[in-house]
Amino acid sequence: GAGVSQSPSNKVTEKGKDVELRCDPISGHTALYWYRQSLGQGLEFLIYFQGNSAPDKSGLPSDRFSAERTGGSVSTLTIQRTQQEDSAVYLCASSLGTYSPLHFGNGTRLTVT
Amino acid sequence: AQTVTQSQPEMSVQEAETVTLSCTYDTSESNYYLFWYKQPPSRQMILVIRQEAYKQQNATENRFSVNFQKAAKSFSLKISDSQLGDTAMYFCAFMNNYQLIWGAGTKLIIKP
Numbered sequence: 001g002a003g004v005s006q007s008p009s010n011k012v013t014e015k016g017k018d019v020e021l022r023c024d025p026i027s028g029h030t031a032l033y034w035y036r037q038s039l040g041q042g043l044e045f046l047i048y049f050q051g052n053s054a055p056d057k058s059g060l061p062s063d064r065f066s067a068e069r070t071g072g073s074v075s076t077l078t079i080q081r082t083q084q085e086d087s088a089v090y091l092c093a094s095s096l097g098t099y100s101p102l103h104f105g106n107g108t109r110l111t112v113t
Numbered sequence: 114a115q116t117v118t119q120s121q122p123e124m125s126v127q128e129a130e131t132v133t134l135s136c137t138y139d140t141s142e143s144n145y146y147l148f149w150y151k152q153p154p155s156r157q158m159i160l161v162i163r164q165e166a167y168k169q170q171n172a173t174e175n176r177f178s179v180n181f182q183k184a185a186k187s188f189s190l191k192i193s194d195s196q197l198g199d200t201a202m203y204f205c206a207f208m209n210n211y212q213l214i215w216g217a218g219t220k221l222i223i224k225p
Contacts, residue, residue, distance in 0.1 A: 031211060042204065042217045050211070089156060098211045099146050104158035 002026065006092050006105035013082055013112055021077040021108045025094030032075050033102060034067060035091040043091065049075060050097075082112045115140045117207050119216035126195055127224050133180075134190045134219050136205030146208040147181070147188045152218075153201040161203070164188065195223050 005024040013019050025032050034046040045059040049069045060066070064082075069075040079086055089109050093102035117138045126132045138147070149161040164172045164181050171179050176196075180189045192199055200223045205216040 033213075043215045045213070048211055056211070091158065093158070099208060101146075101148060101160050101163055102158075102213065103160070104150075106155070106157045109156075 004092055004094050004103050004105035006090075006108050008108055009106065010109045011111070013110070015084060015112055016081055018078065018080045019082055019110065021079075021090050021092075021110070023075045023077070023092030023094075023105060025073060025075070025092070026103055027073075029094035029096055029103070030072065031095045031097055031100070032069060033093045033095075034075070034077050035093065037089045037091055037107070039088075046077070046090075079110075082110075084112050086110060087112045115142070115207060115209065115212075115214045117205055117214050117216040119203075119205055119219050121219045122217070123220040123222070125222040125224055128195060128197060130195055131191065131193050132195055132221065134192075134203050134205075134221065136188045136190070136216055138186050138188065138205075138207045138214070140186070140207065140209065142209050144209070147179075148206045148208065148213075149177070149179070149188075149190045150204045150206060151199075151201040152204065153198075158204070162190065192221075197223050197225060199223050 007022045032049040035043040047067050048056040051072045052069050064080045067077045089107040091107045093104045095102045145166045147164045150158045152158050162174045162177050176193045178191045202218045204218045207214045
């Protein structure tokens with residue numbers, strides 16, 4: 001079956017612009033996660049969805065970052081007024097629920113110039 | 114606070130050798146899961162193996178096996194007969210409920 005799909009694969013944007021990153025989870029997966037990974041670094045947790053609600057937004061680095069999930073499926077991560085320090089790979093993952101392994105997409109590489 | 118420590122930033126071995134990556138964690142929870150993920154240069158995170166804390170038997174997946182020592186809070190990954198395609202970053206992760214705590218990763222290089 002289809003895995004987790006993220007788009008775009010790569011995004012180059014100018015400082016100050018807004019960007020939207022999309023994640024299509026595996027069908028039937030109720031849990032969805034967003035992570036950020038800087039070059040050569042580990043995973044930084046951003047936000048967790050269970051269904052359409054986000055019980056844990058504790059990792060969002062500032063109010064420029066927001067995310068939503070609709071229909072218990074597609075999720076969008078929005079970064080407003082992008083800064084150069086936002087440059088990273090943004091990874092999305094989904095799972096069947098608690099204690100289930102995460103399945104990751106290929107990520108979106110965001111470059112802010 | 115729950116933490117995961119991978120003490121080896123980088124390792125390299127010859128093809129066909131066996132290599133062990135270390136991982137220790139700290140938690141007061143009794144019910145949790147542990148995972149190893151690999152991230153090749155293609156950047157997709159791929160599940161290698163998982164272990165339920167309540168199971169004493171060590172998990173195995175083909176050439177990959179773990180040495181799970183619950184009392185010592187240790188969860189090492191052994192790769193037997195290493196292959197060039199095993200070259201990747203390897204991340205150890207601890208899961209309690211929905212929360213995943215990640216180690217910093219070990220870069221593994223398999224040399225021909």
